[in-house]
Amino acid sequence: MSNSQEPTDLRSTFVVLNKELLADTIAVTDTIxxxxxxxxxxFAGHTLISSFSFDEDWPTWEIYSHGDExxxxxxxxxxxxxxxxxxxxxxxxxAQGAFVVVPRNTWHTAKVHAPTTMLVVTxxxxxxxxxxxxxx
Numbered sequence: 001m002s003n004s005q006e007p008t009d010l011r012s013t014f015v016v017l018n019k020e021l022l023a024d025t026i027a028v029t030d031t032i033x034x035x036x037x038x039x040x041x042x043f044a045g046h047t048l049i050s051s052f053s054f055d056e057d058w059p060t061w062e063i064y065s066h067g068d069e070x071x072x073x074x075x076x077x078x079x080x081x082x083x084x085x086x087x088x089x090x091x092x093x094x095a096q097g098a099f100v101v102v103p104r105n106t107w108h109t110a111k112v113h114a115p116t117t118m119l120v121v122t123x124x125x126x127x128x129x130x131x132x133x134x135x136x
Contacts, residue, residue, distance in 0.1 A: 010051040010119065019045035036124070043124035050122070055115040061107045061133040067123030069108075072099035076116025083107040083133045093118075107133035 008025065014032070016024045026035060028050075040046050047067075051074065061083070071080060073093040080091045080100050091100045094113070102108050104123075107130075110116075 010049070011053065011117075015049040016040060017047040017049065040124075043127070046124060048120075048122045048124045050120050051117060052120060053115070053117040054110075055112060057112050058110045060129045060131055061109045062127065062129045063105060063107045063133075064102070064123050065105055065126035065128070067125075068104050069102040069123065070099060070121040071102060072097065072119040072121075074117040074119055076118075077113035078116045078118070079111040079113070081109050081111060109133070 012028050013025050014028055014036075016026060016036070018024070026032070026039065029035065036043065036048070071093070073096060075096060077092075077094040080093060080102070082089045082091065082100075082102060083106060090111075093100065
């Protein structure tokens with residue numbers, strides 16, 4: 001595993017933790033998702049630490065079957081929409097450092113109120129994305 005002893009920008013270099021919690025870094029390029037698939041098949045036992053910036057609502061819903069996801073607001077204003085058995089739950093993240101834990105097997109998406117940057121800790125194995133959410 002490679003790790004960095006120098007400051008690195010999470011927007012240009014993601015961190016992958018393996019099951020022993022050792023960190024590896026991977027450059028964010030146009031091929032980041034296929035690079036991750038190739039280097040970490042099925043992402044089994046790995047956790048991705050990343051940062052994303054966006055100014056539009058997410059076009060898709062996503063779900064993780066192998067663990068909870070942590071979404072932390074760095075800047076901006078966003079509603080995280082979580083599909084629960086009782087219906088959709090809206091969690092507003094509008095203060096720096098605010099975060100939500102998205103439980104395993106919960107479809108979720110984001111509705112943006114202002115340009116937003118988030119830190120995301122994701123159990124990547126078993127990730128699903130869909131234009132519409134699956135069953136809660």
